[in-house]
Amino acid sequence: MLDGNQLRTLPAGFSGLQRLKMLNLSSNLLGEFPAAILALPGLEELYLSRNQLAVLPPHLCQLRQLRTLWLDNNRIRYLPDSIVLLHSLEELVLQGNQIAILPEGFGQLSRVTLWKIKDNPLIQPPYEVCMKGIPYIAAYQQELAHSQPALKPRLKLVLMGLKDAGKTLLRRCLMEEDGQKEDAGSLEAGSAQPRGCSGQQQDGGRVVGCCAVPEDASERRDICSHMPSHQGKGERPCPAPSLPPNASQVLSGLRLSGSKGIEVMDWTADAERGLTFIVYELAGDPTYDVIQSFFLSPGALYVLVVNLSAYVPQHFYPSVGYFLHWLGSKVPHAVVCMVGTHADLCAERELEEKCLDIHHQIAQQEKRDAEGLQSLVQQVDEALGQDFDLRCSSPHTAFYGVSDKNLRRKKAQFQYLLNHRPQILSPVLPFSCWDHCQVRRLRDKLLSVAEHRDIFPNLHRVLPKSWQVLEELHFQPQAQQLWLSWWDSARLGLQAGLTEDRLQSALSYLHESGKLLYFEEHLTLREYVFHNLPRLIDILNVFCQRDATVLLQKLLSDTHVDELRATQLHHYVEGFLLHGLLPAHVIRLLLKPHIQSREDLQLILELLEKMGLCYCVNKPKSKPLNGATAWYKFPCYVKNEVPHAEAWINGANLSGQSFVVEQLQIEYSFPFIFPPGLFARYSVQINSHVVQRSDGKYQIYAYRGKVPVVVSYRPARGALQPDTLSIASHASLPNIWTAWQAITPLVEELNVLLQEWPGLYYTVHVLCSKCLKRGSPNPHSFPGELLSQPRPEGLTEIICPKNGSERVNVALVYPPTPTVISPCSK
Numbered sequence: 001m002l003d004g005n006q007l008r009t010l011p012a013g014f015s016g017l018q019r020l021k022m023l024n025l026s027s028n029l030l031g032e033f034p035a036a037i038l039a040l041p042g043l044e045e046l047y048l049s050r051n052q053l054a055v056l057p058p059h060l061c062q063l064r065q066l067r068t069l070w071l072d073n074n075r076i077r078y079l080p081d082s083i084v085l086l087h088s089l090e091e092l093v094l095q096g097n098q099i100a101i102l103p104e105g106f107g108q109l110s111r112v113t114l115w116k117i118k119d120n121p122l123i124q125p126p127y128e129v130c131m132k133g134i135p136y137i138a139a140y141q142q143e144l145a146h147s148q149p150a151l152k153p154r155l156k157l158v159l160m161g162l163k164d165a166g167k168t169l170l171r172r173c174l175m176e177e178d179g180q181k182e183d184a185g186s187l188e189a190g191s192a193q194p195r196g197c198s199g200q201q202q203d204g205g206r207v208v209g210c211c212a213v214p215e216d217a218s219e220r221r222d223i224c225s226h227m228p229s230h231q232g233k234g235e236r237p238c239p240a241p242s243l244p245p246n247a248s249q250v251l252s253g254l255r256l257s258g259s260k261g262i263e264v265m266d267w268t269a270d271a272e273r274g275l276t277f278i279v280y281e282l283a284g285d286p287t288y289d290v291i292q293s294f295f296l297s298p299g300a301l302y303v304l305v306v307n308l309s310a311y312v313p314q315h316f317y318p319s320v321g322y323f324l325h326w327l328g329s330k331v332p333h334a335v336v337c338m339v340g341t342h343a344d345l346c347a348e349r350e351l352e353e354k355c356l357d358i359h360h361q362i363a364q365q366e367k368r369d370a371e372g373l374q375s376l377v378q379q380v381d382e383a384l385g386q387d388f389d390l391r392c393s394s395p396h397t398a399f400y401g402v403s404d405k406n407l408r409r410k411k412a413q414f415q416y417l418l419n420h421r422p423q424i425l426s427p428v429l430p431f432s433c434w435d436h437c438q439v440r441r442l443r444d445k446l447l448s449v450a451e452h453r454d455i456f457p458n459l460h461r462v463l464p465k466s467w468q469v470l471e472e473l474h475f476q477p478q479a480q481q482l483w484l485s486w487w488d489s490a491r492l493g494l495q496a497g498l499t500e501d502r503l504q505s506a507l508s509y510l511h512e513s514g515k516l517l518y519f520e521e522h523l524t525l526r527e528y529v530f531h532n533l534p535r536l537i538d539i540l541n542v543f544c545q546r547d548a549t550v551l552l553q554k555l556l557s558d559t560h561v562d563e564l565r566a567t568q569l570h571h572y573v574e575g576f577l578l579h580g581l582l583p584a585h586v587i588r589l590l591l592k593p594h595i596q597s598r599e600d601l602q603l604i605l606e607l608l609e610k611m612g613l614c615y616c617v618n619k620p621k622s623k624p625l626n627g628a629t630a631w632y633k634f635p636c637y638v639k640n641e642v643p644h645a646e647a648w649i650n651g652a653n654l655s656g657q658s659f660v661v662e663q664l665q666i667e668y669s670f671p672f673i674f675p676p677g678l679f680a681r682y683s684v685q686i687n688s689h690v691v692q693r694s695d696g697k698y699q700i701y702a703y704r705g706k707v708p709v710v711v712s713y714r715p716a717r718g719a720l721q722p723d724t725l726s727i728a729s730h731a732s733l734p735n736i737w738t739a740w741q742a743i744t745p746l747v748e749e750l751n752v753l754l755q756e757w758p759g760l761y762y763t764v765h766v767l768c769s770k771c772l773k774r775g776s777p778n779p780h781s782f783p784g785e786l787l788s789q790p791r792p793e794g795l796t797e798i799i800c801p802k803n804g805s806e807r808v809n810v811a812l813v814y815p816p817t818p819t820v821i822s823p824c825s826k
């Protein structure tokens with residue numbers, strides 16, 4: 001064991017150690033692979049992790065006995081071809097290198113069971129194939145050998161930013177620049193002038209500086225959209241825009257009101273090289289939050305759009321910081337390009353100062369986040385430095401009762417978060433839709449980023465012919481269905497010559513490149529392949545729309561609607577916007593263009609439930625409704641602050657009397673960001689576990705059998721406070737076990753949902769029941785971890801420091817296993 005030294009070379013004569021079977025040289029400073037190692041033919045285990053190796057010797061295969069080879073976190077760019085001859089190899093760890101291509105015949109390493117390749121810029125085989133393991137690599141390489149490879153560069157481009165940031169206009173200008181007109185059907189008639197600039201200088205003082213930044217994320221995002229984008233008096237006048245001919249065409253298609261929601265379209269940005277962007281324009285309106293995260297995936301280029309004219313430093317977080325946190329929690333290591341629109345409305349100096357401010361504040365936010373994570377790593381290290389028994393001696397120590405193994409997992413997770421910060425490509429790029437040169441410059445910038453091999457290595461990969469055939473089959477004109485079941489897709493795969501096991505990789509590729517949606521990791525959604533994106537998005541957009549007129553228009557499009565019926569429909573819309581309730585037949589009307597039959601409606605409703613948009617309020621579990629109207633609740637529409645229920649809060653019922661029961665409350669804290677839309681989706685997800693529920697905007701009261709449960713979301717109360725989501729129950733003391741049983745499935749559902757955010761940091765605690773009973777505003781939270789399946793014998797009594805020597809009866813469950821899902825533990 002020579003790990004953790006400062007070794008740059010091995011001493012002369014090292015090769016004399018002919019009986020050596022294991023050699024650990026990890027965490028040294030080796031810049032070259034020591035030749036002496038090759039002269040140790042009996043070597044079975046070789047650890048060279050965390051060195052500075054760039055090249056491996058071509059004759060690596062001399063180490064014929066090698067069973068374990070760890071080379072992670074070096075600088076290796078290529079693997080020698082002879083590595084495929086290491087037939088005894090069982091463990092091969094290569095993560096954290098610069099490997100783009102695996103040697104031909106790599107699939108021969110069929111004995112390898114421990115395989116790690118993450119964090120390499122893999123092109124061939126593509127990343128998603130490599131991640132799946134050696135058998136998939138073998139299948140892919142076979143495939144490639146038997147087919148005619150072809151190149152098809154395509155990248156998913158996601159536009160995001162606040163409402164009215166200028167995303168739509170930016171996209172249209174870029175596409176018009178290339179002479180690509182959109183389907184006129186998708187445009188609504190509007191004024192020939194942009195909303196932010198009437199073509200003349202607008203008056204009105206700049207008042208945004210005095211706005212207080214709201215604490216609620218949705219309000220945070222709303223505020224900037226209401227900020228006037230006018231120029232203040234005495235500032236450089238807005239130059240009368242000289243309208244480029246194509247900009248006026250673009251503007252003529254821009255609608256004036258109503259939220260159009262999410263849009264997706266192809267943009268052939270460079271016809272010569274055949275490079276296509278699949279552009280996903282997200283909605284700036286936070287009402288779309290519940291669906292937007294479905295469209296964020298790895299391997300895309302993200303453009304964060306900021307309205308520079310409206311920007312003031314106090315609003316950095318809602319207009320920039322928030323989006324970086326959101327994106328980072330869903331797609332760790334996402335590639336982000338910052339664009340500042342409305343540059344024509346800013347004086348030169350103002351432009352410079354604002355861009356600089358955004359740049360500085362991004363750096364500050366990043367530094368703060370990284371320091372926070374680093375201090376967590378340090379805390380874990382300190383805990384690891386202690387003996388496990390010592391850690392278990394007091395329940396009030398950090399990581400009380402957490403095993404070394406779980407601590408190491410935690411550390412790996414923090415390190416993963418630290419190493420996968422968003423990649424922000426450049427300072428803010430000022431942009432004006434009026435300026436041809438800037439439009440062209442932005443287009444060139446996006447193209448050059450896309451072409452950058454280190455950033456998007458996948459763009460240059462060679463694809464097997466069968467993958468292309470698969471794609472064509474999915475998009476053939478007769479494939480008009482709303483979506484395909486996985487089995488339909490598998491049948492197309494067979495036609496393309498892809499067996500089921502090989503289909504997964506091809507679908508993952510199509511998902512990452514933006515061509516379709518396939519949620520491989522999602523428990524229920526992975527049964528679908530969403531190839532018809534415009535239709536799917538059309539459907540989802542309907543249920544994020546808050547504009548009564550737009551909804552009514554959809555409902556009244558039928559010519560046979562009499563006045564009575566119209567009034568009735570009007571009431572339905574009102575109820576929907578207030579309580580989120582709709583009967584199935586009205587949903588059918590809203591989705592009319594997409595529904596031909598009763599089955600279509602049923603399938604769509606099922607899908608909406610699986611996506612966490614709505615649940616049926618009156619369907620008895622696993623029984624048909626016998627002709628009664630099914631009503632659906634869309635939790636993201638619920639407006640009432642408090643659920644209508646005879647409920648209890650913090651140990652007191654509505655009459656204010658204290659219960660003689662014990663409180664059990666598990667609290668999830670989200671220090672950086674609470675995933676947008678999570679509460680609404682969670683609210684749907686738990687529906688199958690609860691009865692007699694009553695929903696409020698931030699709270700759900702319900703029962704699990706006879707045991708009451710409450711789920712509450714509390715937005716952060718200040719900049720440094722976390723958002724929290726708690727799951728609570730109560731029971732009389734001897735039956736506290738029943739309360740644990742009541743909330744366990746709800747905890748599990750939350751954990752499953754949280755897996756969709758691999759870059760999210762959150763903690764889980766049990767709150768002190770005594771503090772809760774006293775109604776303490778700041779109850780003590782116990783560290784440690786929860787068992788996902790607690791047992792009665794796992795309940796422990798501990799003493800809360802805030803309650804003197806009184807014992808707290810609702811306690812942690814040991815031995816602990818992690819409930820925090822680490823992307824590294826997958």
Ligand SMILES: Nc1nc2c(ncn2[C@@H]2O[C@H](COP(=O)(O)OP(=O)(O)OP(=O)(O)O)[C@@H](O)[C@H]2O)c(=O)[nH]1
Pocket residue numbers: 161162163164165166167168169170193194195196197254259260282283284285341342343344345431432433434
């Ligand atoms: N003067 C000027 N006006 C712009 C510019 N970009 C956008 N606008 C105007 O700003 C307003 C909002 O632009 P949109 O492109 O609709 O904003 P968005 O980000 O798509 O908004 P949502 O779809 O609601 O999220 C419109 O009136 C545009 O005409 C720009 O560079 N200069």
